[in-house]
Amino acid sequence: MAAVGLPFHAKASSMAHFPSRSQGSSSSNSTPLHADAAAPAFDLSDFIMFDQAEFAPPSFGPEPPVVPPMVDGGRSSDQNSNLSNITINSGDMTVNARSTGVEGERREETSRIAFRMKSEVEVVNDGFKWRKYGKKSVKNSPNPRNYYRCSTEGCSVKKRVERDREDPSYVITTYEGIHNHMSPGVVYYTTQDSVSGRYYVAGCQVPPDS
DNA sequence: CGGGTTTGACCGGCGC
């Protein structure tokens, strides 16, 4: 079952790159990436950290997958978040756990992925339905951390959302676990860019033919 | 009325 490693789905048609930056050792010392070219309301800009020792490379292809997150695919309060340029470089991410699909060889069900994005809203629509179960102010951060759980029955994926203490216009999102179901209303698909050879993981929309 | 959010309390891990 399609353990969907990255809980994104795409709405935006344009995508661009996530530069391969050194992954931050912690969530706090990464710096804003773009100089806000167009100052989009939402701008995924940085991978933060992954703390699994083992990295099971996503089975997309030889090149880093490009994953355009879907932002605000239609939640009630559409804050007109616009995705602009996003590329996820698997070299920068550590996603652990079971992407093999081989049931016998499943390891920890805990994969953790965190990234930092520029967003006016803290809750971006990644296609899954989340239920908030906690909020906590954390030490060394003026901003509270919010805790969400996938509200799909039997799915125990969690995510934490907090604003970057250094730049509150950035949101740090940490996903923990693997969804054991597909995103509601989303059909995942992949496509490969003929030029770069990169694989794109998209969501509910087919990208404009290029 | 059902489902989601809020928020204070509680719990467990960890460092001292």
Place this chain on the structure above:
DNA sequence: GCGCCGGTCAAACCCG
């Protein structure tokens, strides 16, 4: 053992 801190629980509340 104690205190701090992050994570979770759960009752109250809100909203459609």
